[in-house]
Amino acid sequence: MSLTGLTRPWKDFSYGFLDASAKRELRRKMLKAVAVPGCQMPYASREVPIARGWGTGGLQVTCTLLNPGHTVKVIDQGADDSVNAASIRRFLTRVSGARSTWDTLEASLIQSRHRVPEEILREDQILILQVPNPEPLRPVEPNMSVARQMHADADYGRMWLQLYEQIVRSGRVMFGAAYPSLVHGRYVMTPSPIPRWDVPKLNMARHLTILSAGREKRLYAVPPYTRVEPLVFDDVPYKVEEHGHLTCYRSGLKGFFMNEIPQEDGGALHEVSDSHLGIKAIRQGDGEDVATGDTWYTNGEMGQ
Amino acid sequence: MTLALDAPRLVQTQPLMVLSGVSKRYGPVVALDDVSAEVYPGEVLGIVGESGSGKSTFLRMMNLEELPDAGTYTLDLPDTPGNLFELDRFARRMLCATRIGIVYQNPHQGLLMRNSSSGNVAERLLIAGERRFAVLREKAGDALAASEFPLDRMDAPPIELSGGMQQRVQLAKAIALEPAVLLLDEPTTGLDVSVQALVLDTLKRLQRDRRITMVIVSHDLGVIRTMADRVMVMRRGQVVEQGLSDQIFQDPQHAYTQQLVHAKL
Numbered sequence: 001m002s003l004t005g006l007t008r009p010w011k012d013f014s015y016g017f018l019d020a021s022a023k024r025e026l027r028r029k030m031l032k033a034v035a036v037p038g039c040q041m042p043y044a045s046r047e048v049p050i051a052r053g054w055g056t057g058g059l060q061v062t063c064t065l066l067n068p069g070h071t072v073k074v075i076d077q078g079a080d081d082s083v084n085a086a087s088i089r090r091f092l093t094r095v096s097g098a099r100s101t102w103d104t105l106e107a108s109l110i111q112s113r114h115r116v117p118e119e120i121l122r123e124d125q126i127l128i129l130q131v132p133n134p135e136p137l138r139p140v141e142p143n144m145s146v147a148r149q150m151h152a153d154a155d156y157g158r159m160w161l162q163l164y165e166q167i168v169r170s171g172r173v174m175f176g177a178a179y180p181s182l183v184h185g186r187y188v189m190t191p192s193p194i195p196r197w198d199v200p201k202l203n204m205a206r207h208l209t210i211l212s213a214g215r216e217k218r219l220y221a222v223p224p225y226t227r228v229e230p231l232v233f234d235d236v237p238y239k240v241e242e243h244g245h246l247t248c249y250r251s252g253l254k255g256f257f258m259n260e261i262p263q264e265d266g267g268a269l270h271e272v273s274d275s276h277l278g279i280k281a282i283r284q285g286d287g288e289d290v291a292t293g294d295t296w297y298t299n300g301e302m303g304q
Numbered sequence: 305m306t307l308a309l310d311a312p313r314l315v316q317t318q319p320l321m322v323l324s325g326v327s328k329r330y331g332p333v334v335a336l337d338d339v340s341a342e343v344y345p346g347e348v349l350g351i352v353g354e355s356g357s358g359k360s361t362f363l364r365m366m367n368l369e370e371l372p373d374a375g376t377y378t379l380d381l382p383d384t385p386g387n388l389f390e391l392d393r394f395a396r397r398m399l400c401a402t403r404i405g406i407v408y409q410n411p412h413q414g415l416l417m418r419n420s421s422s423g424n425v426a427e428r429l430l431i432a433g434e435r436r437f438a439v440l441r442e443k444a445g446d447a448l449a450a451s452e453f454p455l456d457r458m459d460a461p462p463i464e465l466s467g468g469m470q471q472r473v474q475l476a477k478a479i480a481l482e483p484a485v486l487l488l489d490e491p492t493t494g495l496d497v498s499v500q501a502l503v504l505d506t507l508k509r510l511q512r513d514r515r516i517t518m519v520i521v522s523h524d525l526g527v528i529r530t531m532a533d534r535v536m537v538m539r540r541g542q543v544v545e546q547g548l549s550d551q552i553f554q555d556p557q558h559a560y561t562q563q564l565v566h567a568k569l
């Protein structure tokens with residue numbers, strides 16, 4: 001008698017790397033997060049084969065949502081070809097049988113670090129943002145249980161005070177990435193370190209956004225058609241980065257969020273940060289038949 | 305205003321604040337034992353008593369910072385019915401932020417020491433929902449000016465200010481929303497005598513100009529005598545005597561009060 005004789009032949013019982021009970025917990029927490037927009041839900045963050053701080057939160061959400069019918073896109077600061085994005089993408093397709101893409105239009109799930117794609121996302125797409133620090137109150141309240149109570153009471157005076165202090169000290173609002181925003185008029189969330197440029201894209205968006213922090217074990221969501229309002233005073237308007245007038249030196253695209261590439265002569269070139277949008281523009285220029293979707297910004301201005 | 309006009313006012317008006325049967329223990333320590341008080345609109349109630357007699361604890365209850373083991377608390381304001389000790393945490397916090405102002409002896413307790421002074425005042429306005437930066441600046445400036453704080457320093461953090469100035473920032477913060485009652489817990493203790501006199505002057509002027517209802521706690525009879533219309537004497541968590549200021553100081557009835565007054569004179 002051998003051990004093999006006693007056991008059934010090995011068969012996949014799950015896919016997407018995580019076991020079924022881990023995925024069930026994450027699904028429940030995601031449903032809760034959708035039910036209470038912007039409210040942070042704690043979850044038992046599992047081990048995944050990348051280091052904490054490299055997108056483990058996003059990865060767990062993606063692994064849970066993924067099935068062989070999905071097409072997944074992974075971006076790191078807008079780029080599909082960074083080492084981190086490529087590794088995560090390869091991992092995801094291998095463990096789930098899902099297809100992968102660089103094209104925002106083709107993707108059903110988009111896992112992203114620090115950017116929202118420039119092409120308008122649809123109702124059938126889900127954006128998963130990797131979050132390092134989910135707690136917007138941390139700078140004003142280091143005690144996390146007090147912070148939770150402040151969220152429960154919608155006690156955001158100190159948050160607004162931070163804004164006041166920045167304007168008094170520096171003459172302008174200093175929040176850059178991760179601009180604190182009020183979700184559905186109730187919870188203040190940090191939209192992960194996306195630039196100010198990307199925050200308005202979350203407001204009344206057609207797509208679902210799930211934000212997940214693996215190290216901090218929290219996830220939260222912005223459901224479709226939900227208000228996301230950056231905290232601003234009535235008389236000090238919200239300003240996005242001044243990229244509207246910049247032109248991408250490779251693709252010729254203009255009016256999108258750009259990466260700055262410093263040059264030896266002290267000047268700088270600019271390259272469109274949503275790298276595949278740039279690639280599509282170049283291919284179109286070469287006469288290829290590639291589709292580009294409508295974009296949130298037109299000529300550097302956010303549409304209504 | 306003459307006494308002849310003042311006395312009937314005290315007699316006729318409804319009290320603004322009524323606390324009754326307030327008790328609080330901390331383990332074996334009885335900090336408050338069945339304490340009651342009434343405060344009338346526009347008057348200044350002084351609370352004196354030796355250290356540890358429960359004065360600060362009583363003030364914290366008035367500020368709804370802490371809840372007693374027993375007792376009731378009502379404020380005669382349009383939108384605040386019932387026993388305030390029974391409000392939920394959220395309602396208590398809103399009431400405390402918008403209708404009650406407090407100045408603590410220790411400015412660290414009342415101020416964010418590293419934020420700007422104007423910001424400390426503006427926070428109150430922000431809690432009340434003000435979202436216009438220009439209005440925040442203006443109103444914070446007004447409150448600081450009313451507290452006789454030098455406006456060229458309005459953006460300095462309290463940590464860089466003198467003790468007297470820190471108390472003025474606390475005062476500005478406390479009056480920014482024109483509260484129904486202003487609570488002062490030893491506001492001048494620990495200040496130099498000359499500074500103390502200036503801060504008391506400011507308080508007196510505010511009281512005269514705005515008729516703010518105040519409760520002032522001190523172990524210093526001199527401070528109470530300058531400020532208070534009525535005095536409550538506390539000892540070991542109980543009220544041993546209360547009455548009009550002049551009456552208490554000239555004709556103290558309780559042995560403890562007599563001791564206090566004579567020690568002072």
Ligand SMILES: Nc1ncnc2c1ncn2[C@@H]1O[C@H](COP(=O)(O)OP(=O)(O)O)[C@@H](O)[C@H]1O
Pocket residue numbers: 330333334335353354355356357358359360361362
């Ligand atoms: N948070 C607390 N925990 C334990 N004991 C306290 C607390 N607050 C006050 N006490 C005690 O209650 C009594 C009254 O204190 P307090 O109200 O501060 O007196 P006062 O302000 O008149 O000096 C004191 O014996 C004090 O030690």
Ligand SMILES: [Mg+2]
Pocket residue numbers: 359360361490
């Ligand atoms: Mg005290």
